[in-house]
Amino acid sequence: MERGFLDEDFTRISVTQNSLQELKEILDQWNEENPAYSCFTLGKVDLVPTVEEYMALLWCAKIQVDKVYSRAINPPTFLKKLMNIIGISEQWVTTRIKQKRDNKCISWRNLKDVVLKHLDMKKRVDVFALSIYGLVIFPKALGHVNEAVTDLFDRLDKGFTPVLAILAETFRSLNACRRAGEGRFIGCAQLLLAWFHSHFWKVDKVSYRVFSGSYFLLKEVVATPMRDDISMEKWIAILQNLQEEDVE
Template sequence: MNITGISEQWVAAQTKQKGDSKCIPWKNLKDLILRHPDTKKKVDVFALSIYDLVVFPKALGHVDEVVTDLFDRLDKRVTPVPPILVETFRSLKAYRRAGEGRFIGCAQFLLEWFHSHFWKVDKVSYRVFSENYSPLKEIVAIPRRDDISGEKWMAILQNLQEDDIELRAPWMLPNEILYRCGNFNWVPLLGIWGAVSYAPLLVLR
């Protein structure tokens, strides 16, 4: 209701149960975008759809209620970065455990995470965050090579040395790295559909 500006009755009528999630079909939101009288609301609903269908995909062709809640909090300066990282890890773990299927997540974000943490692969130095600098804007402006095969990536990852890896993106301001929780050498990261353990010390090892 906050995002669409439409009545509670309309939202309730569009909401469907899809597996273990409550969702609104993308088709219904597309129709709303085309006929909504408020231009800002049109843009908000369109942005929500991209956010859910691309960044946090779960039910194909549907916008998840949980993602809608997170999207609604973005204007309150809630950062989406930890949930993106968590859900990427969860998807990769499920993919590896099943031994088949497809990666559910934003491959572009995952690729940028690779490039930022394994920074010596491209021999690129990054500037520090500032009001006028955003690494994601820089990424969009730089054409990425798409001719690196899976075998090449495997060779890169297998030959990484300890000093080739950063435990934080190099554009972040220097500070302490959280790498353990109590007596455990891992950190629980909370996502929008659950939690996952992140072990920075394993990256170094």
């Protein structure tokens, strides 16, 4: 492609595009056997949470984004991590560790006692934060905090961002439910709901400023009364009939 500017000057542009055929053939072979990134398909619109959106919703923008959490190669034992976080004797922790299927965990009932009664206020806050990660963000075993959560929590104060781990767990759980055609979503349902609302909530046809530093969507979701007068079938019908212009 050539474009003359003056009699003697010209610019030559080479336009080359990669062929997508082989990629499409591989995708067709995989069919439904692999995770889909279109977590929610509404008419012709595919929606999927992004790293940037989850960072904004969690107010994690100030955390070092280049330090992505991944499980340590030789992490301390579950016992040692709990002792470090809780600040209680080895005997107390040992007698309260349980085995749930393939994972070690500790019950919220035990952690609640620490939150309410620990003499060190910082430890109270740390254990409360650990409980939020274990019960809300990564709810593996109901009523218990999983061993893997303590590994992530142990590294948060070192500047590692948990956003990608949260997002990956969301994709993994949604894909597992999709494959089975049913199942319990294992992840932060509240965060997923807030993300979902961010694409549909509108005031006078103007979207909320979700990425504004002064606007906290999670607080908005919590403060908004949940509709309990609409059946599941009705919600399904509402979502199935959404138009492209309804999705921000």
